[in-house]
Amino acid sequence: MSAMSLRSLNLPGVGTKYEFETDKGDTVAIFFTKTGTIQMYTLQKDCHTPSAAEMTPVEARRLGNILTGAIIEADQESVEIAFSALADLRVTIHSFLIPKAIAGRTIEDLQIRAKTGATVIAVCRHDRNIVNPPPAFVFETGDAALVIGESDQIRMFEREIMVE
Amino acid sequence: MEGIVLALFVCLLLALITKYLSVPAIPFYILAGVLLGKAGLGLVTSDVISRFFSEMGLIFLLFFMGLGLKPERIAANRSAVLTSGIIDLNVNMIIGFVAAYLLGFSIIESLIVASAFYISSTAMAITSLIENRKLMLREAETVIWLMVFEDLILIIFLAIISAGNQNLIVFLVKILGVLAVLYALAHYGKEFLISILDRDDELPILFTFAAVLTTASFSMYLGVPETMMVIALGVAFATTDPDAFEQHARPFKDVFLVVFFVFFGVTIDFSGGINWYMITIICLLAIVSKLISGILTGIFIHGSVQSGLEIWGNTIGRGEFSIAIAVLYGSPIVGTTIAAMVIVTSIIGSFTAKYSTSLRRGIMHFGRKKSPLHRVHLGR
Missing domain, CATH: 3.30.70.1450 (Regulator of K+ conductance, C-terminal domain)
Structure with a gap:
């Protein structure tokens, strides 16, 4: 846990940014924008262009469930x-x-x-x-x-x- | 009255179309105004009601800007904000001013054109960063802080130019006095303000509207312009619950600002003739000078020309603040020039913002292609 340093930042006009670097050197950044959507960016180590996904709050919660170790199938969750x-x-x-x-x-x-x-x-x-x-x-x-x-x-x- | 209804209906259609195509709506509102108004079909004329709505639009735009300015945040990021901000200010103000002066504007007019020329659209830059999914790029933060710096410069500019014949020092003391009073009100009334904002009924929205209008109306007695009064109110309220104020002021800002843009277009008058030569030069320079400042910022902050191109791509569009300057201080010919600049730069800017990544890739590709050729040449 200690290796992961989470950085949070308030960007004027945009919203809040959370960013952390994994042990392997990849970067994950999450933005809660003022428009109400959530954008997640992942940047592989030594790579220059991040890939992004935009989510609604419901979709973001679903992603959160998956990441905390829950299994989600078609109709079962x-x-x-x-x-x-x-x-x-x-x-x-x-x-x-x-x-x-x-x-x-x-x-x-x-x-x-x-x-x-x-x-x-x-x-x-x-x-x-x-x-x-x-x-x-x-x-x-x-x-x-x-x-x-x-x-x-x-x-x-x-x-x-x-x-x- | 029918005029406003017609204009609003046209803007509603334009909003639907531009949102669908994800291009900025501001240039199309202005164009619609030009087509419907004096210079075009003459279907819509400005009247007392439209002027009142437009004024509200401007007041709420500036109140919003004040809410977003958090002095302590700027202080915390001083070095990054300052370097990029000063490059951007110097390059664009100087190019804008010299160009306008050489094209025959008076010194004061040239200053006004230069300010409108300098200030990029915060709304367009931020929407483009979010919609084109560029928030994680390291240049995004530079662009965001650049917009904050530009807002600060705009406030200083508005203060200086609206002082008019008054003694500048007396005027500045007055503004600081207003700011101090509003700060004290926000500070000591914080709990009361927050208890009002937390309610579910009509009170929060009514309070926000009344507070902004009341503050604006005090300008008459104090000799401080409305613009300064509402910005100061925004800055003071930002110390309580800025998100709640944004939420309650947004409906007014959104609706009145559309009226503001479309009626700016309506009042544009071509009777003095249009100098296409002058307009073309200003528009071209508006794009080139942001390229120069963008590349310099890219080199100084990120050590990369490509970063500079990314910054350029997102800051070309001039918008709401340029129009505000034109409405507040511009003569008809200055207004027409600024309108043309806003329309051209915002449309081009929306494309450069969308395709800047491919543009960068193209340049990298070109660079790579060039180097082996170069080697072959050297080998011989």
């Missing part, structure tokens, strides 16, 4: 949060699209907690969110379930529950 104060506790939150095979079954009946240790904390159905679904909750096809647990438990959920 996962975030790992580490609490360094709590003995480096790591919790993963992962979204799954409910397949036909388990549609019509309940959380209790699938024995999700007993089999995997993971917990379903929310279900998104037709753009409505059901937070903390009860054990008797019945899945339907098209539901997206948000599952929380340690990464092993999430993997177990994917293997044991999603294929039934």
